[in-house]
Amino acid sequence: xxxxxxxxxxxxxxxxxxxxxxxxxxxxxxxxxxxxxxxxxxxxxxxxxxxxxxxxxxxxxxxxxxxxxxxxxxxxxxxxxxxxxxxxxxxxxxxxxxxxxxxxxxxxxxxxxxxxxxxxxxxxxxxxxxxxxxxxxxxxxxxxxxxxxxxxxxxxxxxxxxxxxxxxxxxxxxxxxxxxxxxxxxxxxxxxxxxxxxxxxxxxxxxxxxxxxxxxxxxxxxxxxxxxxxxxxxxxxxxxxxxxxxxxxxxxxxxxxxxxxxxxxxxxxxxxxxxxxxxxxxxxxxxxxxxxxxxxxxxxxxxxxxxxxxxxxxxxxxxxxxxxxxxxxxxxxxxxxxxxxxxxxxxxxxxxxxxxxxxxxxxxxxxxxxxxxxxxxxxxxxxxxxxxxxxxxxxxxxxxxxxxxxxxxxxxxxxxxxxxxxxxxxxxxxxxxxxxxxxxxxxxxxxxxxxxxxxxxxxxxxxxxxxxxxxxxxxxxxxxxxxxxxxxxxxxxxxxxxxxxx
Amino acid sequence: xxxxxxxxxxxxxxxxxxxxxxxxxxxxxxxxxxxxxxxxxxxxxxxxxxxxxxxxxxxxxxxxxxxxxxxxxxxxxxxxxxxxxxxxxxxxxxxxxxxx
Numbered sequence: 001x002x003x004x005x006x007x008x009x010x011x012x013x014x015x016x017x018x019x020x021x022x023x024x025x026x027x028x029x030x031x032x033x034x035x036x037x038x039x040x041x042x043x044x045x046x047x048x049x050x051x052x053x054x055x056x057x058x059x060x061x062x063x064x065x066x067x068x069x070x071x072x073x074x075x076x077x078x079x080x081x082x083x084x085x086x087x088x089x090x091x092x093x094x095x096x097x098x099x100x101x102x103x104x105x106x107x108x109x110x111x112x113x114x115x116x117x118x119x120x121x122x123x124x125x126x127x128x129x130x131x132x133x134x135x136x137x138x139x140x141x142x143x144x145x146x147x148x149x150x151x152x153x154x155x156x157x158x159x160x161x162x163x164x165x166x167x168x169x170x171x172x173x174x175x176x177x178x179x180x181x182x183x184x185x186x187x188x189x190x191x192x193x194x195x196x197x198x199x200x201x202x203x204x205x206x207x208x209x210x211x212x213x214x215x216x217x218x219x220x221x222x223x224x225x226x227x228x229x230x231x232x233x234x235x236x237x238x239x240x241x242x243x244x245x246x247x248x249x250x251x252x253x254x255x256x257x258x259x260x261x262x263x264x265x266x267x268x269x270x271x272x273x274x275x276x277x278x279x280x281x282x283x284x285x286x287x288x289x290x291x292x293x294x295x296x297x298x299x300x301x302x303x304x305x306x307x308x309x310x311x312x313x314x315x316x317x318x319x320x321x322x323x324x325x326x327x328x329x330x331x332x333x334x335x336x337x338x339x340x341x342x343x344x345x346x347x348x349x350x351x352x353x354x355x356x357x358x359x360x361x362x363x364x365x366x367x368x369x370x371x372x373x374x375x376x377x378x379x380x381x382x383x384x385x386x387x388x389x390x391x392x393x394x395x396x397x398x399x400x401x402x403x404x405x406x407x408x409x410x411x412x413x414x415x416x417x418x419x420x421x422x423x424x425x426x427x428x429x430x431x432x433x434x435x436x437x438x439x440x441x442x443x444x445x446x447x448x449x450x451x452x453x454x455x456x457x458x459x460x461x462x463x464x465x466x467x468x469x470x471x472x473x474x475x476x477x478x479x480x481x482x483x484x485x486x487x488x489x490x491x492x493x494x495x496x497x498x499x500x501x502x
Numbered sequence: 503x504x505x506x507x508x509x510x511x512x513x514x515x516x517x518x519x520x521x522x523x524x525x526x527x528x529x530x531x532x533x534x535x536x537x538x539x540x541x542x543x544x545x546x547x548x549x550x551x552x553x554x555x556x557x558x559x560x561x562x563x564x565x566x567x568x569x570x571x572x573x574x575x576x577x578x579x580x581x582x583x584x585x586x587x588x589x590x591x592x593x594x595x596x597x598x599x600x601x602x
Contacts, residue, residue: 141563148570155577159584168581168588169597175581176533176594179574180524183540186567187517190547190560194510197555199563215510 006064011076011085014052014059014093015132018100021048022125029118036117038108042467045104045121049128053097060090060492067499075499077138081200084138087496091348092135092265095355099258100128102356102471103250106363109465110250110370120160123153124254131262138273139200140189143266147185147230150262151178154255158247170246177239181229188222191215192274201274208275208283217284220275224291227270230263232256233299233325241306244318249366252314253359256321261351264328268344272500277336292333297431300326304435308442311376314365316442317358320401323435324354330416330432331497334423340501343423345494346415352489353400353408353482360475361397364390367468373459377445382455386462390469391450393476398443400479403436408482415490509550516543530582530592534575541571 021044028044029035059065065075065086075086104124111120130150137143155178159171189199195212196204208216229236244252271288281287303323310316331347334340367390373379384391400407403414413436420429482489516539523536545564552560582592589596 141559141566144563145566145570148573152573152577155581159581162584163588165588165597168584171581172530172585172594172597175578176530179534179537179578180540182574183520183537183544186541186544187547189563190513190544190551193560193563194547194551194554197551197557199559 005073006059006076008076008078011059011064012078012083012136014056014090014097015129015136017048017052017055018097018125018129018132021045021051022122022129024048025118025122025125029122034115034118038112038117041117041121042104042108045107045125046101048125049097049100049104052132053094053101056090056093056097059085060087060094063087064090065499066495081202082139082142083133083136085136086499087492088265088269088348088499089136091352091492091496092261093132095261095352096128096131096135096258099254099261099355099359100124102359102363102475103254103258106253106366106468106471107248107250108467110248110366110468114160116160120157123157123160124251127153127157127254128258131258134262135265137266138202138269140192140204140270140274141199143270144182144186144189147226147266148182150259151182151230154178154251154259157251158243158255160251161248164246166246167248168246170243174239174243177236178229181226181236184222185226185229188219188226191219191222195219201270204274205276205279208279210283213283213285216280217286220280220284220288221291223270224295227263227267228295231260231267231325231328232263232322233295233329234302234322237299237302237322237325240322241315241318244321244362245312245314249314249362249369252318253362253366256318256362257355257359260321260325260328261355264331264347264351267332268347268497269500271332272335272344287336289333289336292329293425293428296326296329296333296428298326299323299329300431300435302326304438308438310442313368313375313377313380313446314362316446317361317365320439320442321358323439324350324358324401326435327413327416327432328354330420330425330428333428334420334425335501337423337425339419339422341494341498342415343419344497344501345490346412346419348493348497349415349486349490350412352493353412353479356475356478356482357397357400357407357409360393360472360479361401363468363472363475364394364397367465367472370465370468371462373462377449378453378456380446380449381453382450382459383462384451385455386459387464390472393472394450395447396476396479398447402440402443404440406480408479408486411482411486411490506550506554509546513543513546513550516540516546528593528595530578530585530594533594534578534582538571538575541567 133146161167307319334343400409520539
């Protein structure tokens, strides 16, 4: 397609659509307080996020923000460079809006009978707005504000089941660790500002000064803390199992897919734009990729080993999502060895595929909660006899998460593997393979429970809620369709990565 | 003469006091106050560095931080309120149905 030229304000259209849908829900709720018109609320949320998705996909295909060297019109910067719309931003807006629409469709059934319907959907849209803005942020100021806009509604969403002790406990722990990590993050920002005198990412890169090396090094370390919280990586990962287990299942899906992707995009942008590898290494004395190599290995190992010991399905998925954060961290760990765009592109692909397969898996848990079958592996025994379609979809998600060849998860892991070998990170590549093999054990345990084990109790026939089924089946279809369609996804991911690491 | 390093020492001390409170206090409200200390340590840094570098970005950002901290406290108090309703306590170690 020919690149299209957009005026500045039009480039942020996906974000505006999300905000406007949230405002529509606000107005509707203030006219009809305590409304339980689920069709309108879920419909508006879904329509808004699908519209934002459509616009973002269109912009992505039309080459908005492509560098001039590749025949585009260059990244569009708004508000004096505080926000920037390039291929990387659009790629992540696509991931976030995909997850938001799946979650809102599934919530139609899951949140049936809940008192605070309008609040639920409004908060979801506002959090999605924050995540989309994170994708486009180009200054530490906008990054922090967008991060808080994504986090604050998430705290409330996790604890929205006000009479459920698990939900409150999950929300409390998420909030406490979130507040602590955002305090550390702001302190990191203040130190980076002190060392360079600027907040804007490209201005920081131009003003790295050897006189303030220790200050800058400490600041960068604290920024990594903030990213680790948002992406659920070590050392700020321990909120994840509690928050995902206590939260309503669609919200767990939302946080573990969209929120994690948004955390990665700011990490990618800050470290590639503001702290270019060699100049930063000469100022602070160490290569920051070392920190990410360690974090990637530790995160994937802790996540997968903890997941293997769980008896609760949702908790297993939560730890597996910590493990997947470790895989995506390879995108930063492998920089600086030549093939930068391929390494980061592989991480983007993994986050994209993960958006479908992990959201789908959590929504299946939501479906099981909707049926009231219980939470442990044993409770899932023999579900395939009553709900074969959903179980086929869940099997697809599990094998794709494990990285079995015919599914999308295999390709993104394969790219991560080859990219980390190209970057010379043999240890990381080995850890990736060992952890994937281990993860096959606990994912196939669930598949075995669904298809082979006999149910502990006889079940009545199970209901088939339309919204949840539609979201799960769509996510499963996309996980498989990514197979023939992987070429364009891979190209888009590598192009998007090339925009920042070139 | 008070130089920039005095401000950094002050803010780091404040940050460490806040961190100490976060790690040792079990009362959720005390936890919130400790986090506020850490945020204000960052604000001192921002304002001092803004003066030092002679640009106003840091001061403006400090205003944003204050506003966001207020929003965060509002959400936090809401969660602590439902915590109290469900558990009859604001001790952060009481809710432990799930393992850490």
